[in-house]
Amino acid sequence: MRARLRAAVLSVTAAVLALPFVAAPESRASATAPPRTGFERSGGARWTGEAEEQRFLAAVDRASDRVSVTRIGTTGQGRPLRLVTVGTGRTATRLLLVCSQHGDEPAGREACLTTVRDLALAEDAETIRFLSRTTVLVVPTANPDGRAANTRTNADGIDINRDHLALETAEGRALAAVQRDHRPDVVHDLHEYDATPPYYDKALLSLWPRNLNTHARVHDEARTLSEAYVRPAAERAGHSSGVYGIWTDPVTGEPLKQVAGDGQERILRNTAGLKHSVGLLVETRITPLTEEEKRDTAVNNRRRVTTHLTALDSAFAYVTERRGAVEAATTAARLAGPGDRGPVYLGGADNDPAEPADILRDPPCGYRLTPAQYTDVRDELALHGVRARPRGDGSAFVPLGQSRRALVALLLDARAAYHLAEGQPVIAC
Known part of the structure; x- marks a missing residue:
């Protein structure tokens, strides 16, 4: 199905971007060219602009009755916070993608935007079945002011990924409302990181909720998503992987020290676990991996986005294959509190x-x-x-x-x- 997707949906950029498993038929591509992001049109030389994102989402919304785009908040500088819902009706399983909470980590946003389109326009039986049983919720730009300024924080200098408890920011409040109202079974949080070779330099890092209050079944499902799906998928695609926040010996692979990734309840992957969702943080490496990536920024950018797309592909596979286990775990966690x-x-x-x-x-x-x-x-x-x-x-x-x-x-x-x-x-x- 990936081959059909590349041929049908991405057109010119097919040669440089590998996308999730969803597919659109060749007939659609020949009849009506699907919307493309600024990133795709530039071959990865630049990131999609704010106005381009708005036009892109509007075009996808017009092209598919599976998609709705709603405004869930407004940033300090007046930019809209958007939630995109993709699905074919009321379904039991809900998957939330939170993209680029840190404004200077744009690759996840690009992966989310193209994933919205590909799910919206796909006509193959596998994707239709997936969407008949799964609602995919996407916040494509969780920090619009930070993205516009290319800063980690929002316009008030607050790190949104440290605001999921206090809810001081419009961005944090909007995400909390989405979690409350939609109760996602899985929360997939897309980030990027700067490498510290040779101890912390994988193409992809991932981490589940470490907070000790996370229900055991939810915790185990989140770790399964990371260790049995996301990381193996990255490795199969040729991307090295590791556990976020852990420096490892470059020879033995043994952990040396923990530099991040603790159980702070204010971090989204942990807050998601406390709210009984299977939370996962996924980080792709910003630092170039090869000499070609050092010479050509577009090559580096494409690798960063492709790695995120591989992780999303594996998250969809996880939901498909472990749907019953996921729903059982999140339901058990939600029901446990009153009697605990x-x-x-x-x-x-x-x-x-x-x-x-x-x-x-x-x-x-x-x-x-x-x-x-x-x-x-x-x-x-x-x-x-x-x-x-x-x-x-x-x-x-x-x-x-x-x-x-x-x-x-x-x-x-x-x-x-x-x-x-x-x-x-x-x-x-």
């Missing part, structure tokens, strides 16, 4: 045991917020899908006995590293 009486972890990671002081071994049954506190955080609680019980005096009680149980403690316990309010623990309900 186990500990809540305020620190640690799946490869870094929590310190005793970071474990709420006998958590309270909830937290009481004063009227002022509740006024300050009620919107954020609602965006996170956390249920509160308002009182007549303006105060509120937030019970732990709800689906996003651990998130309640991480948001409201004074000992949590990124809490929004210092709620009063209520021991007996």
